[in-house]
Amino acid sequence: MMSFLLPENPAREDILAGQPALWLNPSLREGGINDPALPVRASQVKEAEQNWQRLAPLLSYCFPELESVGGAIQSRLYEAVELRKSLGYTGPEFGQIFVKNDGDLPVAGSIKARGGVYEVFMYALNLAEEKGIYKQGDDILTLAGDEARAVFSRHTIAVGSTGNLGMSVGIAARALGFRAVVHMSSDAKQWKVERLTRQGVEVVQHQADYTTAVEQARLGAEADPSVYFVDDERSEILFFGYSAAASELAAQLGQSGVIVDKDHPLFVYLPCGIGGAPGGVAYGLKAIFGDAVHAFFVEPVQSPCALVHMMSGSDELISVYDVGLTNKTEADGMAVARMSAFVATVMKPLLSGIFTVADEDLFRWLWHAQMSQNIRLEPSATAGFAGPDFIVNSSQGQSYAARNDLSGKMTEATHVIWTTGGAFVPQEQFWTFMKRGSELA
Template identity: 40%
Template sequence: MEDSLIAGKTLTEWKKAYPLLNKIISMEEVFWKNPKYQVYKEAVITARLNEENVRDAEERLSRFAPYIAKVFPETQETNGMIESPIVEIHNFHNQLEKMFNQNIQGKILLKCDNQLAISGSIKARGGIYEVLKHAEDLAIENNMLTMNDDYSIINNDEFRKFYSKYSISVGSTGNLGLSIGIMSAKIGFNVTVHMSADAKQWKKDLLRSKGVIVIEHNSDYSKAVEEGRKQSDANPNSFFVDDENSTDLFLGYAVAASRLKKQLDELNVKVDEDHPLFVYLPCGVGGGPGGVTFGLKLIFKDHVHCFFSEPTHSPCMLIGLMTEQHDRVSVQDFGIDNLTDADGLAVGRPSGFVGKSLENVISGVYTIEDKMLYALLSTLIDTEDIYLEPSALAGVLGPVQLFKSRSGRKYLEQNKLFHKMANATHIPWATGGNMVPKEIMESYYNKGLQISSEMGDMLSKLKKSKKF
């Protein structure tokens, strides 16, 4: 493999150009500081999208709110707005410091997208938004709806019969499929979800219970997307949700930023030059964290610092950004297997659209081992009674890595942030979890307890041998 070409270079040449690749290929945890990161006014953000596009998406979600409130009773309290709470996790913060023997300055707030209505993950933002936009476009084109209507009228047999002429399909590792499938089926579309081999069985079962066609593939995410696109292209009435390149998905995620600002304002949390904000986002193909990052940068500019987190076995965005090859390379090209329990993050090739658009905006990327996800999962349950699926824990290690890793400290130093960290706010983005069946969550918890116990024993031995 050393002599085979990867995007025009041998593996040996890539390792020489980027020494960190040696650790990445060995699937060790790393923290990478993005050397192309620029201050906001100099950063190159895709010219196709701006504040107006995000505002348009937010207004569309408001138009659909009466419909959402009618067909999903769990959203009635929020008048059809699909949003999650943000909570301070003080006890977990204290436990993190003990676990890693690392002081973490500032406060840690958890953005609880695990509690998002309808599909229980961050994908409820982009996935549901894209389905709603497609439904609106079709209805307006066919003179069944105007933007001045009360959109709750969509909840009738006439509209369901109309939408039944059309199909929606998507390739997914799990959570995007849930959001697309549940929303599309509710509206009346025929919907097919192509699931990769790493998708959890309970997610497939749940989709089928909603009337969604689930096609399983004995391959990874990229193949599921490829097959989904191929099937959709063969049907002129089919719409394919392209997680790798969709600007609509991206904008649906970006709406989260303005809502987060309101929540921070309500909590009297300042974000300004002296009160930096750090956001840690689990990353699969990149659409969700990319959209959120874009929205946050539009609002907070240089005062927000966004880091992506990936499994050590699936560091596709990290490799794409670091080599500047983006979607031209995959983790498999570098001998990494893309096998992880973090199913939502099990992606071998990143979104070129996100990587190229935000390569000067993303502050950095760090990786996390599967066993650490489980240890953090059980710790969060014990300290805060918050239940997340394994992939959603990828963000909570961020504050530790920022202070503990050499690259993280270097980032703080270069951006003149060290003396401001007592006033910092850290927000790990909890991307999913509340739809996990109880018995499966219990198995996750027990696995986390076992791993935590083993980690504690190792830590104790290291301290006794004075190597720590």
């Protein structure tokens, strides 16, 4: 039932009707990354990068698949040569198009590896310091030793998840010997539950949405001091874990000869659930490229929680239910009715806008990505493919370009479509996605 009236806006009617739309953020500010009112600092991105480097030998030890890459959890950047043809992005007005494929990220098979693994390993480090097992300068592999494992086994790491964050936190926690409990929302796919259970993670399945699953998990953790709760609605650690992806992308763009400056804008399209992953990456990119990067979130038409809240202008969080939407989507990773208040505050002066996509399109794009460039995705992961079309062809996109002095520069633009999950989808499940996609394509 509708209980909140969204303000007047060219995108409002489509949003309320559950139709794809692009909303432009009126609070975007030049130099927003240096806004002293923000609760975080750009220097925290660098700190996260340094922490990842410090953890690398331990990651390599715990996950043999990381040995050959020096313990780095990184993904490939693909130029969308064939894919852009199959999506109809052929003209020069679309500039250069790349896919940053976190669907292939090692350890957890989704963008959530960047946040979840980071927070679990940082917690282990802090706990080992607190218990006197490890101090700065010691060999980080001490954390994989018997003494550390014995301590970790007496502690539980808990998290609420629509699936992929649980996978990332659960796998990381078990690798270090923690007990792990994942509270899943009703949207979670059965194969994710089964995979986690096989890894020794306890899965609590709630017959409720994500916000409720997180609340229940938080309450349980508060009642037990041996439980550390990874709080997707509030965690700065998760946020900065994700933010380190920005320097990885910057290096890859540099290697591909891409220039990013005010005459060569960089557009980035990031699938959004609660906002932590896309927010962290966008923040990291702003810290590197400043106003030359234009970050857009993308959400399902029935679950645009970041869009409705940020558009509302309200201090209180507004959920998709408050404006009469259902939060029903096949895109499990983005089936979130209420965004993180922390991310909303940080993104206010930094985010360019948010667009929404229909579920059918997610399956269609999944099929195109596989058929044209052999990129294997899950439905949530494909949402960013709508980005170049919205920016180049829609009246809102054109108005964004005009407002930001970009109208004559679009042929020099680079678009990065961040795909966010898929490598772990079981073959049988993947072929049901492909079948649905081929019927729509």
